[in-house]
Every structure is written in structure tokens, then in C-alpha cells.
Amino acid sequence: MRSRRWSIAASGLGLTLLATACGGGGGAGDQVEVFSWWTGGGEEAGLNALIERFEEQNEGIEFVNAAVAGGSGTNAQAVLEGRLQSQDPPDSFQGHAGASLQDYIEAGYLAPLDDFFDEQGLREAYPDQLVEQISYEDSVYSVPVNIHRSNVMWFNPSLLEEAGVDGPPETLDELVDALEAVDAETDAIPMAVGAQWTVDHLLESVLLGSLGTDAYNALWEPGADWDTPEVAEALETFETIMSHTQEESAAEDWQEASRRVSEGEAAFNVMGDWAAGYFDELGALPGEDYDWAPSPGTDGTYMWLSDSFTLPAGAPNEENAYSWLELVASQEGQDLFNPLKGSIPARSDADPANYADSPYLESALAEWQAGPQLAGSFWHGVTVGNRWKNDIDTAVGLYLQSGDLEALNAALHEAAQSE
Template identity: 85%
Template sequence: MRARRWSVAAGALGLVLMASACGDGGDGGGGEQVEVFSWWTGGGEEAGLNALIEQYEEDNPDVEFVNAAVAGGSGTNAQAVLEGRLQSQDPPDSFQGHAGAELQDYIEAGYLAPLDDFFDEQGLHDALPDQLVEQITYDGSVYSVPVNIHRSNVMWSNPTVLEEAGVDAPPETLDELLEALEAVSEETDAIPMAVGAQWTVSHLLESVLLGSLGPEGYNELWEPGASWDTPEVADALGTFEEIMEYTQEESAAEDWQEAARRVSDGEAAFNIMGDWAAGYFDELGALPGEDYDWSASPGTDGTYMWLSDSFTLPEGAPNEEAAMTWLELVASQEGQDTFNPLKGSIPAREDADPARYADSPYLESTLEEWQSGPELAGSFWHGVTVGNRWKNDIDTAVGLYLGDGDTEALNAALNEAAQSE
């Protein structure tokens, strides 16, 4: 059994505090500008953002674009910086957030302006799926503009490593996954399951819960008063513990890109990560079918664990007119078809041009699957099913588990987090 050692990267908090002092919502030099805040600083997500920025600057040559992206932690660092700015009444002109429960704290605090008139003017009620509009509606109003749809429950694998291990095909069930992980461990020098920083372990956990409980059981976990103190959840966490025994020791200092790269470079057999990894693999020059392959995470075939990146209009945005122009771009068919092929996602709009995604075997296949109407489950890590407080409680529980390996304590902490909501 593989022992794990995790450590907290020294200085991370200092970097966040330094970044929080860098925001400047004003015009800085007297000219018009728009400051857009996100956590897209690497891989396909950065490439997609840069393409949108280039388009915005071409369409608005008199507006200075300020890219206020903050790196690290799947947005946890950026969200800490953003919270400080909003509390001190220094908002950016627009900021990225995940559609769903993640934005409720900001709405309830009065930090976001409603976008109902914007949705009507832009025809977004017709362009976006009804279920998505319902998910981003709070007390009858819409507060964000979704730019994409991502799938969280994707398992990336290296075909060469699987062949060397004698694994004929990517595993379809959690039992098959455990067998494959053991085969990789015994027959190869590769890491069986690559993970990165702590948040990637929480991300892995949600796919294991979905694969073990099924979409109905998984979705019930997020209902008010739902109990996590059940034999079914205990079994799921037991499987999660077994999978974690096949991960590498040094992963705590790495983010998701490094874990994904290990798969395409043949250093690891598997990595469960969202489909933004597809854009990153393209950026690396990795070849689908040779350097990497994909499938639904084990036990979740036919279910789409979804999330959506969106942009907002903060109350008191210093450059509201320029911010609205930015929202028009990210809401448009042109903007979404520019952004998503690079990001490794599919458009939130239903009128996407399929030809724009034909160069990516992954995106072409996932766009077709999304449009076929799969069962849906919301990603908890990426803000669909839980607000920031509940998410943070889950992440704290996972962090303690990584330190002590106590699955029963993890179960108790997850149940306590659910009951406190």
C-alpha cells in the first residue's frame, strides 16, 4: 500500500495577499478601460481568454483591456482576492464565476447587478438551454452570462501504458478501475492515477461519488437536510480511499496541468479531470488516440457532470458600458465559438457552429453527447450544487483526510458539512 505525504506550499497565502493589492478598478490614466477578473492563467483556458481579449480589442480599439487573472487552485486563490476587492468596494468591471450555487453568496451580499434586461436584449432565453437558465436564476433574476459548458467526469488515459499493463480498454466501472490501477502498479513504472494539488483530489472525489451512487443518489446528496451518514456513502468513500492508494506522493505542489501532462507523456496511466484538459493536450501537441484517450469516469457513462463558466456585472463596476460590451462578446455565438475550441469546452448556446469543433475529436464527440440529452449531475467542486461555504467545508475535510488518511472521519466531516446547510 502506497503511503502519501502532503504538504502545504509555503508562501501561497502571501501570493494571494500580494495579488489582492494589485487591483485597480479605476481608469488609472484617464482613458477608458475594462478590467476583467478570472483565474484563467494556463493551458487552453488562457489561450481561450487571450482569443476573446484579442477580439474585444479589435472591436473596441479605444478601450484598454486589463486582464486581472489570478493563478492557482482552480480559482481558490482568485476567489480570495476577489472577495477582498468586493468587500472594499473595489470591484473589477466583470469577473468569472461558475454558474449555479457558487454565485449565491455574491448575490445575497449585493455584489452583483441583475442582467434580466441584457438577457432579453441579447435573445439569450432563446439561445441558452432552459435548464441552464433555471440554474443561473436566483429569486427570479439572472446574474451571470454563461460562456461554455464543461464536463467534469472525464477520465484521461494513456493507451501505451494501458497496453503495457495488459489493460485492454479504459475501465467502465469502479471495480474495473481498481483492477486496472493494480495492473499498472505491478506491470509498469507509471503512476496509476495522477492527481495534483488538493483541489484535484476533491475533483476526483465527486466523480467517485457519482460513479458509486449513480446520478439519482449523487444528486440527492445536495438536497437540504440530506444525510451522508449512510452505507452507500461509506462504500463510495471506501472506493475513493482505495483509488487514492495508487496516486503519487509529490502531487501536492502541482496543479492540474502537471497531472494531465503526466498522462500524455506516458508517466501516468489515468487522470480524472474536466474536459478543459483537451485544450491543454492540444497546446502540448499531444495526439488523441496515441498520447491520450478519454472516456466517462468509471461508473458514470451516460451521465454528464456539468459546470459552466460565466461572467458577471458587479454593482458599482467603474466602467459599466465597457463591461456590457464585454458581456455581449462572451454571450454571442461568435465569442463562444472563438473561445470554446481553445478552452476545451462546448458553447452554452444551442446554435454553435459544429464545424468549429470538428478539428478536435474530443469536442466533436462531447458536443454530440451533450445535444443528445444525457442525464445531468452538477459538479460540487465547480460551483453548480453548493455555495462557497459548503464547498470550503468539503475541501477542509478532504485536506484533513490527506493528512491523516481517516476515511471514517472524512465521512463524518462531510455529513456535518451537509447538515450545517
């Protein structure tokens, strides 16, 4: 195993975190502890495949799978925060790439990975705009292992035909017309939503589709101006779309909204591409029970989010942590993990043959490798940290109660000014 030249001691963090973890177990050098919330479904299967490959490549190194179940990662993040605060870090932990890691970086919990990126050739393997959007003050702190797309519109082909809608709408105006047609000609829900976060998720696609990629990305600069006619117009479109949804329900998460589409209860749903795997679980047939297209107005742009792995400052088994990061960063590792997870690699050099069994993944990878424009998902932590995200969620929740669109616009503008 090669000698590392980018040790935490040379990272410039100036920290004096403990070099060993009191709760990790085992002696330094003979194990690697990796923390995640991947405990079920395709994500667990993908993780297990990576673990098996790691152990094959690193004989004598025990892999400690410190996954924590529940709460879609919420439980794991609470446990992780406690460990980091008590200077008991795992050797690597899962997180969403981008601004969601900002609090950890500012607290000094993460080591920069610039030298690692250079040594592994990752600046060439990943799209330039991806590296730019995951950087914080010109340094990178995580290794993206996959890409999910947020701006996907799922639809029921039979309901569109029944409503007289000729194919998936390509613009927001066409979407509004299609929703009105479904409302008038069928008994189905025009646009299905679930719990409140799915409305936040819908909002980001409407903003992107209305404003365009550059203007959308500019919204997430600290102090960005949301008090503009363009944002007001986007929010008016959002309000119109919301008038064609059923009432959001905290008891119904994204799966229920997706199920409504495949079973013919709803015509449209805007949800991330993890829905494709759920449709497979339901036994729904692509092209018959459901189909997909980019959210209206966003063709050619990937609104992305990514699972990634980090190197905590004070990792007790730093050398082994780097070996883990090498695997998840590699073409081999990403092509091993992603077909099982139901996502595509963050790298641009994946082998398409590994994704040919999934019509959705095959098409998604082809689009990714064609070099789309990139826009980060705010809801999934790419563009904003936790405080800003929570402020937006609060504003949306108040809007759902009051229906006051001007108050929503004002609250979104205030949230940006607070950064």
C-alpha cells in the same frame, strides 16, 4: 446601442453603491473595465480575440483589461473582493457559474440578469438544466461563456494493453479491476493524482459514478443526508481507488499527474478536460499517448463547470457592460473564444466546424449538443459555496493523513448539515 430597460436602479436590490469606480480610470460611458484571471495560454488568447471583436463592434469604447495573474485565480479573487467591499467594482468580472457566486449575491454585489437572459433569448440558447443549476432563488446572475467537463478519465492505451485491460473501464467495479491489473502486470502507477485538490476532484467523479446523477445532485441540497449506505459504499470505492495511487504531493499539481499518463508512467488520471490542451502542449498524440472516456459510471452525464461574466451592482459603465455581456453570450462570441481557450460553448447552437481541429473538443461538443444529463462540479464551485467547499477539502485532507473513512463520512455529513 439600444436602451436598456433592466437598469440596476430597477433591479430591486435596494443598494446605494457608488455609480463610479474610483480606481477604474476614464470617464463613465467611454470605456468598459473587465476583470479576470486570464493571463496566459489559451485563455488569454481567447480573451484577446473577444477584446478585438468588442472593439470592432463598439467604436470609441476603450476596453480596459483588468486581468490579474497568479494563483489560478486566487490572487484575482482577493483583489476583486477588496474592490467590491470598497464600492469600486469593475464593469464586469469573471467567475465560475453557480454557487461560487453565492457570497457575492448575498452581499448585494451582483445585479440579476433575468431580463437580459429573456431579451437575448438565452433561456432557449442554454440547456434548461444549466440555467436551473446556475440560478439562485430563481434568478440568474452570470452569463456562461463556456463549458468544461470535470468527469473525464484519461488513460494510456499502451499500459492498458500491457496489463491485459480490454478498453477503458465503464463502471467503478471495472475500474478497480483495471487498477489491480495495472498494479500486478506493469511498473506504472495505476491512478495518478497530484496536489490535494486533485483528490477532491477524483472524489466528485466517484460519487457521481456510484450514486447516479439524481442522487449526486441531491447531495448538494442544504441539509442533505450523507449518512446513508449508498454514500458509505461510494466512499469505500473511493478508498479502494486511492489505494492504487501514488502519495499525493502538494508540490505536484494536475499537470504532473496528466504528464504521467501521456508519458507512460501512469495508466489513469481523472481530471477536467483542460488536460486535453495540456497534452497538446506536450506534443502527446491522442489515441496513442493518451485517450479518454467518461469517468466510470458517468457516461451520459456532464459534470460541468463554467467560466462566466457578471454585472456588478454599481457598475460605472453599465451600458458598455451589457454590450460586453451580449458579445460573450452570443454564438459568435462563444465560437470565437472557445476553440482558443480549449473548451466548448455553453450554448447549444455552436458551429461544430469550429472545433473540428481538436479530436477532444469535437467529441465533447457532439456529446453536449446531444443533451446529456448535467451534474455540477462541487470542487469547481457549481454546487456549493466557499464554506461548504472548504469543509469538504478539510475533511479530505484529514482523511489523507489518518485513513479514517468513517471520520471522512461523518465530516462530509456534518458539512452538509451546516448549510
